[in-house]
């Protein structure tokens with residue numbers, strides 16, 4: 001299916017698209033420093049590539065969010081634009097209310113930035129409770145990590161997988177000649193493990209606790225070959241789980257009383 005983006009379609013075509021398949025895909029990324037070799041839009045480019053590929057595969061409406069995210073960890077570094085959580089949540093809430101009014105009943109949030117997690121989860125759980133909307137979170141960066149780890153790809157800030165995403169978007173934006181040799185503080189690995197544990201974890205509020213120059217990893221892992229199919233490969237790797245959740249929610253939707261009215265309206 002060709003991409004159907006709400007920004008590209010005339011109004012009657014949006015109406016028809018929603019009537020044919022009331023599913024929307026929203027990409028979530030961030031504008032933030034990614035070292036001297038990757039553009040500040042890295043996370044947004046990655047989210048948009050995967051979200052578009054996924055929207056095409058499931059014939060859903062693609063709904064741009066805008067490039068910005070919640071990224072206090074990179075605040076103060078040139079090129080970082082940090083949204084307050086309240087701003088991000090208000091924007092996402094307004095977009096989803098509008099989509100619900102249009103007849104959308106399922107929203108896939110395709111995210112490539114951990115800093116957005118708390119806000120996107122809060123909006124999804126609140127609106128799913130308030131409106132006749134089902135949300136699915138697609139953490140595309142973790143899918144890419146699962147996909148590429150066996151081949152030596154690492155999900156780090158500015159490393160191999162993120163370099164691959166930018167290559168897929170526009171290879172001219174990758175400046176590997178600037179990479180040099182990034183250094184990390186002595187306890188950087190422990191800091192990373194501390195914040196990424198699911199059980200007991202602490203917090204990192206400045207990226208320099210993880211990397212002296214604000215990035216780390218192996219950009220040279222990325223290759224033009226892998227970049228060519230990056231978006232399709234990552235989107236395909238999300239499909240089975242996405243479909244499982246969509247089917248589960250469809251059964252749940254079908255089994256509930258047919259008043260058709262959202263609970264809180």
Ligand SMILES: [Zn+2]
Pocket residue numbers: 034042043157158162
């Ligand atoms: Zn990133």
